[in-house]
Amino acid sequence: MNRRAFVFTLEALLTLIAAVVFVFLSVQPNAENATAQLQREALAQDLLETATKEKMIANTLYAFAEGNNAAKQEIERKWTILFSNASVTCFGFTAGSGTLETKCRGQKRFSATASRVLFDGMRFNEARLTLYFDS
């Protein structure tokens, strides 16, 4: 092999290795995004978990599921205040015949959904909460 062929071969090999490295780096799972999503999911789960544990809040959810408008307004007010200092931009909540969609104060870049079964002693209703985040 002459010198010129050797240099070109070496260069081609290095380029190939560089390409492999770039491909390897591009297919790496982004751990940071996974952690952030885990936290978003935890926040949605926490909200429903604590809401169903506390009797007063649970009663509001039961009333909401029955279509009570006052309960809807209370949930919207309290959860909007709760999320005023978080990166939650808006949320959607459905339970029984109740549906609530709040106005977004930012982008809906990410979302996290949680659901629980509500039982008020008479009937079961599925409560479904979706939180939207801009970061």
Place this chain on the structure above:
Amino acid sequence: MFSFDVLIASLLAVTTAALLLYVLVANAHSFASHADDSRLHAAAFVASEKALKTCASEGGAAKCVGGFVFVNELVTIPTTPPTNNSLDSQERRACVSRIALVGGEQRIVIYCAGEGDLN
């Protein structure tokens, strides 16, 4: 004596090698940094889980902060640093936001872990 095209090819080869080395070194540092961040986030998350369970089983907001730094923008509760070093003095830290019942109301609580919590 080198011809001109061999010289150009050699320069290209050296440049490619330098770029490759740069990418490897830069990302090695990035990988190490991500690993540390992941450990901090995991520590903060585990701390929040423990604290919330303690809070739920024993009741009372004060129980929620035992052993962990507690920051809450909505209610004021004395903090208990996990180590002698304040989290503020630690360069690297990770925080997780959770929701806890404080006095029958839902509140956002933020649990943080610093480098001191990893040892």
